[in-house]
Amino acid sequence: AQTVTQSQPEMSVQEAETVTLSCTYDTSENNYYLFWYKQPPSRQMILVIRQEAYKQQNATENRFSVNFQKAAKSFSLKISDSQLGDTAMYFCAFMKHGSGGGADGLTFGKGTHLIIQP
Amino acid sequence: DVKVTQSSRYLVKRTGEKVFLECVQDMDHENMFWYRQDPGLGLRLIYFSYDVKMKEKGDIPEGYSVSREKKERFSLILESASTNQTSMYLCASSSAGEAGEKLFFGSGTQLSVL
Numbered sequence: 036a037q038t039v040t041q042s043q044p045e046m047s048v049q050e051a052e053t054v055t056l057s058c059t060y061d062t063s064e065n066n067y068y069l070f071w072y073k074q075p076p077s078r079q080m081i082l083v084i085r086q087e088a089y090k091q092q093n094a095t096e097n098r099f100s101v102n103f104q105k106a107a108k109s110f111s112l113k114i115s116d117s118q119l120g121d122t123a124m125y126f127c128a129f130m131k132h133g134s135g136g137g138a139d140g141l142t143f144g145k146g147t148h149l150i151i152q153p
Numbered sequence: 154d155v156k157v158t159q160s161s162r163y164l165v166k167r168t169g170e171k172v173f174l175e176c177v178q179d180m181d182h183e184n185m186f187w188y189r190q191d192p193g194l195g196l197r198l199i200y201f202s203y204d205v206k207m208k209e210k211g212d213i214p215e216g217y218s219v220s221r222e223k224k225e226r227f228s229l230i231l232e233s234a235s236t237n238q239t240s241m242y243l244c245a246s247s248s249a250g251e252a253g254e255k256l257f258f259g260s261g262t263q264l265s266v267l
Contacts, residue, residue, distance in 0.1 A: 044193070070255070080243065080258035126195060141256060143195040 037062035037129050041144035048117055049152050055102075056112045056147050058127030066132035069103065069110045070141065075123040083125070086110065088132070114149075122151045156180075159244050159259040166266050172231040174262050176244030183249035185227035186256065187211075187219065190241040199242075202227055203249060234266045 039060045048054045060069070071083040086094045086103050093101050098115045114121055127144040160175035178185065184203050188196040198211030200219040208219050216238060220228040227246075231238055241263050245256040 039195075078241070078261040080245075082255045085255065141196070141198075143197075145193055145195040 037064070037067075037131075037142050039127050039129050039142050039144040041125075041127055041147050043147045044145070045148040045150070047150040047152060050117060050119060052117055053113065053115050054117055054149065056114075056125050056127075056149065058110045058112070058144055060108050060110065060127070060129050060142075062108070062129065062131075064131050068130045068132060069101075070128040070130070071099070071101070071110075071112045072126045072128060072143075073121075073123045074126065074146075075120075080126075084112065117151050119151050119153060122149060124148050157244055157246055157257050157259040159242075159262050161262050162260065164262060164264045166231075166234050166264065168235060168266060170231075170234050170266075172234045172264065172266075174229040174231075174242055174244075174264070176227045176229070176246075176259055177225050178227075178246040178257070179225065180246065180248070180257070181224065182246035182257075183224070184247045185221065186245040186247075187217075187227065187229045188243040188245065189213065190243055190261070196243065199229065234264075236266050238264065239266045240264060 041058050067088045069086045073081045073083045084094050084096045084099050093103050100113050102111045124146045126146045128141040130141050157178045166172050186201050187199040190196045197213050199217050202208045202221045205224050218230045241261050243261050244259040247256045
């Protein structure tokens with residue numbers, strides 16, 4: 036079974052700053068997907084970014100980018116030019132390739148509560 | 154857009170009651186999931202279904218059962234609710250055969266068992 040660890044329970048930064056959320060994972064799988072999900076106060080889980088393990092290039096979505104280090108099993112999320120609307124819980128998640136979710140579903144970290152201060 | 158709808162946003166029930174949490178998706182997804190979310194514990198998978206009438210246990214199935222009589226609907230059942238089942242429950246769905254395709258989540262049901 037895989038595990039996902041988010042070592043920062045809470046972070047707080049000023050608006051417009053850059054912030055990095057850390058995530059490490061442990062797996063014996065070679066082919067998998069990694070995700071960052073955002074959960075704002077509305078509670079709706081929103082996919083922020085997805086990384087395929089066989090791709091060396093780091094995924095990017097507008098102000099959001101990841102630093103994927105496969106050998107180190109590290110998958111950090113960088114948010115540039117942070118905005119008040121980025122305030123949310125952020126969850127790192129792992130999915131085995133070919134599982135479609137499966138009985139393992141997504142394995143989630145415990146989350147990081149990010150607060151953007153005005 | 155895919156829509157995953159959970160029937161209740163908030164529920165308050167008494168210990169020992171039978172509780173039904175309903176989830177409906179409108180994108181003909183094969184896979185449906187029930188997660189439980191607790192502060193400091195992240196999301197934990199309760200049950201998963203990959204087809205009508207098919208189900209598999211997740212990480213924490215004890216005290217729960219599920220029903221999937223129709224493809225679009227996946228119900229979570231607490232046969233006899235207990236206070237330790239007070240939690241946020243999230244339903245999700247995804248398409249089969251598209252490994253890595255994202256899960257679509259509902260907005261959650263906050264259940265309080267008194």
